[in-house]
Amino acid sequence: xxxxxxxxxLAALAVLVAVLPLFFPSGYYYRVGALIFVNGLAxxxxxxxxxxxxxxxxxxxxxAGIGGYACALAPAHLGLPPSLSILLGAVISALLAMLIGKPxxxxxxxxxxxxxxGFGILVxxxxxxxxxxxxxxxxxxxxxxxxxxxxxxxxxxxxxxxFWYILSALAMLVGVWIALxxxxxxxxxxxxxxxxxxxxxxxxxxxxxxxxxxxxxxxAVYASVAGSLLALQNQFVTPDIAGFMHSIEMVxxxxxxxxxxxxxxxxxxxxxxxxxxxxxxxxEYEQLVLGLVMILVMIFLPRGLLPSxxxxxxxxxx
Amino acid sequence: MKLLMTTAxxxxxxxxxxxxxxxxxLGASLSASGPAAFLGDPEAKTIExxxxxxxxxxxxxxxKIDLVLYDDGGDPNKxxxxxxxxxxxxxxxxxIGGSTTGTTMSILSVAEDAEVPFISLAxxxxxxxxxxxxxxxxxxxDRMACEKIFSDMQQKGITKIGMISGTDGFGASMQAQCxxxxxxxxxxxxxxxxYGPQDADMTPQxxxxxxxxxxxxxxNPGFGQGPAIVTRNKAQLGIDLPLYExxxxxxxxxxxxxxxxxxxxxxxxxxALLVAAxxxxxxxxxxxxxxxxxxxxxxxxxxxxxxxxxxxDAVDLMTNAMKTGGSDPAAIRDALEATQGYVGxxxxxxxxxxxxxxxxxxxxxxxxxxxxxxxxID
Numbered sequence: 227x228x229x230x231x232x233x234x235x236l237a238a239l240a241v242l243v244a245v246l247p248l249f250f251p252s253g254y255y256y257r258v259g260a261l262i263f264v265n266g267l268a269x270x271x272x273x274x275x276x277x278x279x280x281x282x283x284x285x286x287x288x289x290a291g292i293g294g295y296a297c298a299l300a301p302a303h304l305g306l307p308p309s310l311s312i313l314l315g316a317v318i319s320a321l322l323a324m325l326i327g328k329p330x331x332x333x334x335x336x337x338x339x340x341x342x343x344g345f346g347i348l349v350x351x352x353x354x355x356x357x358x359x360x361x362x363x364x365x366x367x368x369x370x371x372x373x374x375x376x377x378x379x380x381x382x383x384x385x386x387x388x389f390w391y392i393l394s395a396l397a398m399l400v401g402v403w404i405a406l407x408x409x410x411x412x413x414x415x416x417x418x419x420x421x422x423x424x425x426x427x428x429x430x431x432x433x434x435x436x437x438x439x440x441x442x443x444x445x446a447v448y449a450s451v452a453g454s455l456l457a458l459q460n461q462f463v464t465p466d467i468a469g470f471m472h473s474i475e476m477v478x479x480x481x482x483x484x485x486x487x488x489x490x491x492x493x494x495x496x497x498x499x500x501x502x503x504x505x506x507x508x509x510e511y512e513q514l515v516l517g518l519v520m521i522l523v524m525i526f527l528p529r530g531l532l533p534s535x536x537x538x539x540x541x542x543x544x
Numbered sequence: 545m546k547l548l549m550t551t552a553x554x555x556x557x558x559x560x561x562x563x564x565x566x567x568x569x570l571g572a573s574l575s576a577s578g579p580a581a582f583l584g585d586p587e588a589k590t591i592e593x594x595x596x597x598x599x600x601x602x603x604x605x606x607x608k609i610d611l612v613l614y615d616d617g618g619d620p621n622k623x624x625x626x627x628x629x630x631x632x633x634x635x636x637x638x639x640i641g642g643s644t645t646g647t648t649m650s651i652l653s654v655a656e657d658a659e660v661p662f663i664s665l666a667x668x669x670x671x672x673x674x675x676x677x678x679x680x681x682x683x684x685x686d687r688m689a690c691e692k693i694f695s696d697m698q699q700k701g702i703t704k705i706g707m708i709s710g711t712d713g714f715g716a717s718m719q720a721q722c723x724x725x726x727x728x729x730x731x732x733x734x735x736x737x738x739y740g741p742q743d744a745d746m747t748p749q750x751x752x753x754x755x756x757x758x759x760x761x762x763x764n765p766g767f768g769q770g771p772a773i774v775t776r777n778k779a780q781l782g783i784d785l786p787l788y789e790x791x792x793x794x795x796x797x798x799x800x801x802x803x804x805x806x807x808x809x810x811x812x813x814x815x816a817l818l819v820a821a822x823x824x825x826x827x828x829x830x831x832x833x834x835x836x837x838x839x840x841x842x843x844x845x846x847x848x849x850x851x852x853x854x855x856x857d858a859v860d861l862m863t864n865a866m867k868t869g870g871s872d873p874a875a876i877r878d879a880l881e882a883t884q885g886y887v888g889x890x891x892x893x894x895x896x897x898x899x900x901x902x903x904x905x906x907x908x909x910x911x912x913x914x915x916x917x918x919x920x921i922d
Contacts, residue, residue, distance in 0.1 A: 251633070252632045252633040252635075253628070253632035253633075254628050254629045254631075254632035254633035255633075257624075257625055257628040257629075257632070258625065261621075261625060354711065355711060357716055357720065362713070362716045362717070362720075363646070363711075363712060363713035363716055364645040364646055364649070364668055364670075364713050364716070364717055365620065365645075365646045365649060367649065386657060387628065387632070456621065460620065460621060460624050460650055461653050462620060462624075462646075462649045462650050462653070464620045464646040466619055466620060466621070466646065467621070502622070503625070503629070506614055506615075510577075512615070513577075
């Protein structure tokens with residue numbers, strides 16, 4: 227039996243994740259890896275929204291902020307363990323996405339972009355201004371995950387870097403697996419139909435409003451979980467996590483890697499997480515080089531890095 | 545993608561290994577760009593200048609310092625990554641940095657985990673309270689600035705004030721600290737207004753304070769352009785109350801921005817660095833601040849700032865500790881904690897196991913703006 231493309235993609239990613247640490251010269255690379263995976267998870271969610279369903283969001287950092295602060299606030303105020311706080315953050319994000327998604331997903335194009343942008347800015351403003359609760363712009367400390375201690379009890383002594391590398395990788399692989407499944411499901415096909423033409427999709431009996439909302443909620447949960455993992459890993463969270471720049475960064479990662487493809491999105495997050503680290507040698511020219519790379523990719527590989535290269539390799543280059 | 549990742553990773557490996565074999569590796573993660581660049585930029589320049597000076601003078605105990613400096617852009621997430629990189633990959637023996645409270649708090653747990661001494665350049669009190677074994681800081685806390693201002697108010701017989709604070713990290717933190725410490729000085733806060741860091745007009749808030757019965761003075765915790773606008777608006781409205789600004793605007797730039805006429809009579813707590821020229825010769829800080837100011841201004845052609853001074857003191861403290869402690873992180877930490885009576889630009893530091901800031905209120909000097917220049921009050 228020939229392996230389906232879905233399993234091939236997933237297996238390739240899993241092998242890569244497992245093999246890479248063999249080449250790590252120091253513990254720092256685990257941190258970079260973990261960041262790539264956390265970003266990859268959030269961006270995979272955006273692929274479902276932007277790549278599958280063709281809707282735009284410039285406010286997804288807002289959901290990351292909710293996930294992040296759930297992990298900071300719930301253990302401190304409700305006594306909830308951090309692992310359940312991730313869940314709580316995801317539930318709140320999903321409910322909120324449902325609530326605001328209903329009205330704003332009626333908007334299209336620029337209008338939708340602006341509405342989601344407004345949502346993201348609102349979340350970040352609340353986090354900044356509710357000083358008594360969130361610690362304001364200085365941020366607040368986040369309790370660590372107890373899981374690492376439990377593992378240590380079983381004789382599995384991991385450094386913080388290794389632990390988060392593994393956990394983030396697992397989270398991302400599960401996220402990628404779900405997204406790849408969705409792609410081939412009836413819902414996924416309907417989403418892609420919606421992307422192609424909203425009118426046509428409606429004509430063939432697709433509930434367009436419900437489908438858009440579904441994509442929005444799913445991607446919000448992805449962003450929320452990614453935000454939670456980031457906060458737990460950093461043991462500290464500031465309103466920057468919900469900031470406008472973070473939203474833009476996520477969309478850029480998705481678009482750069484190839485917004486229609488899950489693996490492309492992961493590639494995009496890998497590149498944009500790695501580049502600033504590699505470019506530190508250029509010091510003040512870092513931003514310049516970063517911008518240049520992005521412009522070049524957009525001009526020469528307009529469908530995003532991975533899909534464009536894949537198409538060229540298959541000889542169907544545009 | 546596999547190919548790409550391997551290329552990227554091998555690029556990293558190559559980059560990592562080209563760094564010169566170091567004698568003593570000192571790490572720094574500062575916000576040299578981004579929204580906190582006004583802090584990180586003078587700090588980065590100061591550290592680079594001082595490391596050059598030390599190496600030209602033969603290094604520490606014959607060993608040269610190899611500075612590894614990263615720009616975290618004020619992003620706490622990046623700061624943590626760079627801190628991990630400094631500790632794990634560059635294998636530094638000490639870290640200076642964290643221009644903002646957010647970035648400091650992100651670096652802090654990395655330094656604690658790796659057991660590397662870390663001197664922060666950020667203001668908030670939670671950095672050193674509770675005391676953490678490996679974490680020190682050079683700037684005085686916002687709380688101390690509030691106390692200095694309130695004690696000056698007390699001397700002038702002011703008991704009822706109105707506050708107008710910025711909602712940025714600095715303003716919000718100082719606002720909270722001032723409200724917290726006010727009862728100690730029998731100061732009553734009758735009005736408590738805020739403004740956003742990008743706001744261009746604060747007349748509504750100031751009018752509200754003016755219309756509050758009994759207000760005897762206005763206190764403005766904040767930095768950047770906000771306080772300059774507050775100062776200008778207050779003059780435009782003709783509000784005849786004493787105005788107190790924070791140590792965050794203690795620079796000549798503030799007087800220029802607000803205008804000498806509007807800024808006349810404004811009081812604020814500042815460091816010796818700002819008033820190097822008018823310090824009495826008997827002041828123990830005079831030689832330090834004069835030397836740093838001259839060197840910095842000659843090299844970069846811009847005026848020194850309080851923030852660069854924080855970095856100056858951090859480098860001095862750290863390298864002094866290296867002179868006595870050698871290049872082992874634990875020994876540096878112990879030597880650092882044993883520092884007594886070090887005279888820096890910010891104040892005179894004496895650390896102890898219970899105090900990792902080592903400054904008292906005397907580190908602040910009460911300044912008043914007169915005729916577009918600074919005057920020492922006490």
